[in-house]
Amino acid sequence: MSKTPLTVSGASKLKAELQRLKTEERPRVIAAIAEAREHGDLKENAEYHAAREEQGFIEGRIKEIESKLSNAQIIDVANLNAGGKVVFGATVDLTDEGSGAEVTYQIVGDDEADIKQGMISINSPIARALIGKEEGDVVTVNAPGGDKDYEIVKVRYI
Template identity: 60%
Template structure:
C-alpha cells in the first residue's frame, strides 16, 4: 500500500479522533444497544436499529483511521530543506494582485484539507507568492 503524507498536526488529530472513537463513542453505542435490547422485541425496535447502525459507522471509521495512521508518512515541515519551493507541509503566503488581500495556506493532503469552493465571477485571479515557510 502507498504511504499517505500527513503533517505532524494532521497525524495527531487522527490519533485524537481514534482515541475518542475507542474510549467515548464505542462505549456509548454499546450502552445504547444494551438499553435498546432491554426494551424487548428487537424486530420493531427503532432505537436498537439506530444504535446498531451507529455502531457500524463507528467501527468502520475506527478501521479507516487505523489504516490511515498505519500507512502514514509523517512529514515535519520544520525538517524540510526545500529551498523556497512549495512542497507538502509548506506554508505559503499569497497576495491577490487585484485586491491586495493576503492569504495563507498550508499545503496538505486530502485528510487534512479544509476545502472551500470559491467562485470568482471575474474569472482567473492572479496571486504573487510573498513567502514560503516550513513551520
C-alpha cells in the same frame, strides 16, 4: 498502495479522534445496545436498531482512520530543509496580482484540507501551481473563474 502525505498535526488529530472513538463512543453505543435489548422484542425496537446503526458508523470510521494512519507518510515540515521552496506542509503567504488581496495557505494532505482554516490539499490546482516555487515568484492558477496570478510573498515551515 502508495503512501499518502500527512502533516504531524493532521496525524495527531486523526489519532485523537481514533482514541475518542475507541474509548468513549464505542463503549457508549455498546451500553445503549445492551439497554435496548432489555426492552424485549428486537424486531420493533427502534432504540436497538438506531444503536446498531450508530455502532456500524463508529466501527466504519475506526477502520477508515486506522487505514489512513497505516498508509500515511507523516511529514514534519519544521524539520525539512527545503531551501525556501514551496513543499508539502509549507505555509505560503500570497498576494493576488489582480485585486491585491493577501491570503495565507498551508499545503496539506487531502484529509486535512479545510479552506476556511487556510489549509489546501496538495492536489488542488493552487497547491500544484505553488509546489517548487520560491519567494518572489509569480504563479498562474487555472481557477474555475479564470486564470489568477499570485505572487509568493513568504514561505514558512511551521
